[in-house]
Each structure stands twice: as structure tokens, then as C-alpha cells.
Amino acid sequence: MIVITLSKVPKALRGDLTKWCQEIQTGVYVGRFSARIREQLWMRIEKNIGNGEATMVYSTNNELGYNFRTTVSTKKVVDFDGIPLLMQVTPKNEAVKHGFSNAAKIHRAKKAQEKLMVKKSVTRAVYPDIVAIDIETTGLDCTQNSIISISAVRKVSKEYKTFNRYIKISTSIPENIVKLTGITDTLLVNEGVELIDGLKDLISFLRKSIVVGYNVRFDFDFLHAACKQVGLDLPANRVVDLAMLVKKDNEFLDNYRFATVLKEYEIDNTQPHNSLSDSMATYELAIKLIENGCLRI
Structure with a gap:
């Protein structure tokens, strides 16, 4: 046996x-x-x-x-x-190299071929009407925690059009969130807006665009809860979770954390856990997935 x-x-x-x-x-x-x-x-x-x-x-x-x-x-x-x-034995500290199995190589070759075919009809000269969104919060529970930053990004004529609002809250930001995001109580007091104003501005920025995000359900659970709190309704835009598409496009990643995915798709994110920087990286990821033929607009 x-x-x-x-x-x-x-x-x-x-x-x-x-x-x-x-x-x-x-x-x-x-x-x-x-x-x-x-x-x-x-x-x-x-x-x-x-x-x-x-x-x-x-x-x-x-x-x-x-x-x-x-x-x-x-x-x-x-x-x-x-x-x-x-x-x-004591293992050597070596950098992990992803996707070196035969199956992974075959998968990459197939995706490369699909990408070449899609690129014949998709170019970055014409950007799709999508908006990438990201938020920062004081915790993980949309019924107990608050939004402290909302950002969104679109591209028009090869130039980023950005939206960024810090949101005032009535409590102090937890110390671990300050370390993670760099957002402080002082920043919210000096640059923050009221929640209702930030949400109204976001709705105006979204228009009727397709909204993309990474694990976007988290963002929209908070946004829906916040809108309900101030008596607003989010528009019924089409929402696409890029995390689900990445799992189909690349089956051989050890994990699907945002940083791991960005590294795999060769996308720089200069300020992780900054909602505006994360939104820009999310937008670039969406474009990569469009070029791969994985995201269809």
C-alpha cells in the first residue's frame, strides 16, 4: 500500500x-x-x-x-x-518563484496566444468606459466600522481622471489602520468631507460606467451601508469583481492577495492600502484582463 x-x-x-x-x-x-x-x-x-x-x-x-x-x-x-x-534541516531563505510547473507553462502559453488574438481588436488608444474603485475603512464589518477614504479612477484620452475623498468620522481611527493606510484623525479633520457629500460626489463620478474592483463586494457592502445611513441610493451600475476573473485567468498562483496578483501581472502600486493608488492599480489590472480576453466590456 x-x-x-x-x-x-x-x-x-x-x-x-x-x-x-x-x-x-x-x-x-x-x-x-x-x-x-x-x-x-x-x-x-x-x-x-x-x-x-x-x-x-x-x-x-x-x-x-x-x-x-x-x-x-x-x-x-x-x-x-x-x-x-x-x-x-534549516531551509534557505530563497525568493519564491511562481508558476514553474509544466501545467503552468502550458497555461501561460495558451493565455499568451489568446492575448495576441485579442490585441488585434483591442488597443489602449480607445479606453473602455470603466471606473476602478477602492475604499479604506476602520475595520472589516460594514455594520460596525466606517469608511474613511473613497477613490475611483477612469481614463480619458490616455489621461487618468481621478476621484478621491477623505471622509470625516465621529470616532478615532484604530492605530493598526493608521499604520496600514497612513490616514490619521488629523488628516480627516483637515481634509475630510461629510459622508453624504463624499457619496454624492462618487455617484456623480461613476455616471453609468462599468465599475471594477478587487474583491469589490467588500467595497460595495460598505458603500450600500453608508448610503442607507444617509438616505441615498447607489446607482445600478454593472459591477465586476476582478478577483474572480484573475482566478480563471491564472490558476497557478499560490494565493490571490492583491499584491501577489499585481506582481504577477507586472503592475506597480506605489502606495499599497492607499485607496487612490489601489484604484489606479486596479484600473491597470482591468486593462490587462481585457487585453487577455478575460474581461469583456
Whole structure:
């Protein structure tokens, strides 16, 4: 019998393993096959594991009756008089390189071909009528926390048209939010506007444009709650969550945090967690997805 455990590996590899093994629990595979198949399967795992980890345990003729292999960077299998043992090692601090498996390479090649085809009909000379939006808040709960910054960006004739408002609140900004965003109580007092005025200005800026954002439901949960608070209604613009499109366009990222995605698409964001800078980066991401044929306007 052979047992294989996987963690944080591409979905394609997990699916590949089910051809030979039964997944009895998430990431745990059990099977029975020849040593030749076992060796070839381990080679496939090492080749396509990406930044994940795998361990294989199999029956063999030694003192223990089993042997094992692992790709865990902090472990090393050593032979001690015919007995396999695990030795703890200190991993090297190396930069993680994404998307080096064969499946990832094939995926990138396919996307590159699609991008070339789309670029024949889509150019940056004509910018679509989209607005990228981002907000900063005092926390994650739209029923308990407040908006402190609203930004939006569109492009007209290759020039950014930006919207940015700091919003006054009746409480102090938590210290962790100040460190994250750089927004202070003093800034809101000196440059902030009332919530109703900021929302009215945003609605005017949005017009009937398609609105894009990254994990945009978070932003709109806060915006709807804020509009309800001051007696306004958000317009029924089409809203597109770029996070969902990125997951379809690039299946081999280790995570889909905004910073990771921007790095993958080679987009600079000079001030992370600044709503205006995040909005501009979101707009550029939308354009990249349009050129890739993933976002259709």
C-alpha cells in the first residue's frame, strides 16, 4: 500500500493523482501499484508540485517494513543502517518563484496566444468606459466600522481622471489602520468631507460606467451601508469583481492577495492600502484582463 499526502499544490496535480489513488481525505491519497508506477508518479509530483509539499509512504523490505519520501523543505530523509529517518534541516531563505510547473507553462502559453488574438481588436488608444474603485475603512464589518477614504479612477484620452475623498468620522481611527493606510484623525479633520457629500460626489463620478474592483463586494457592502445611513441610493451600475476573473485567468498562483496578483501581472502600486493608488492599480489590472480576453466590456 502507498499513502501520499499533499498540501498547497496546484489543483491540476491533485486531479492527476486520482487516476492512480483514492482521495480518502483532503490531500490524503491511498493506492496500490507497482514500484515502477510509484517511481514515475513521484517524478510527476516533484515536477508539478509548484510551491506545495508532498510526502509518500510505501511498503518495502526493511527493518521498519516501510520507507518514505518528502519534499518538505524542513525535513530530509536519511538512511541509518537501513532504517529511514527524518532529519530536521534549516531551509534557505530563497525568493519564491511562481508558476514553474509544466501545467503552468502550458497555461501561460495558451493565455499568451489568446492575448495576441485579442490585441488585434483591442488597443489602449480607445479606453473602455470603466471606473476602478477602492475604499479604506476602520475595520472589516460594514455594520460596525466606517469608511474613511473613497477613490475611483477612469481614463480619458490616455489621461487618468481621478476621484478621491477623505471622509470625516465621529470616532478615532484604530492605530493598526493608521499604520496600514497612513490616514490619521488629523488628516480627516483637515481634509475630510461629510459622508453624504463624499457619496454624492462618487455617484456623480461613476455616471453609468462599468465599475471594477478587487474583491469589490467588500467595497460595495460598505458603500450600500453608508448610503442607507444617509438616505441615498447607489446607482445600478454593472459591477465586476476582478478577483474572480484573475482566478480563471491564472490558476497557478499560490494565493490571490492583491499584491501577489499585481506582481504577477507586472503592475506597480506605489502606495499599497492607499485607496487612490489601489484604484489606479486596479484600473491597470482591468486593462490587462481585457487585453487577455478575460474581461469583456
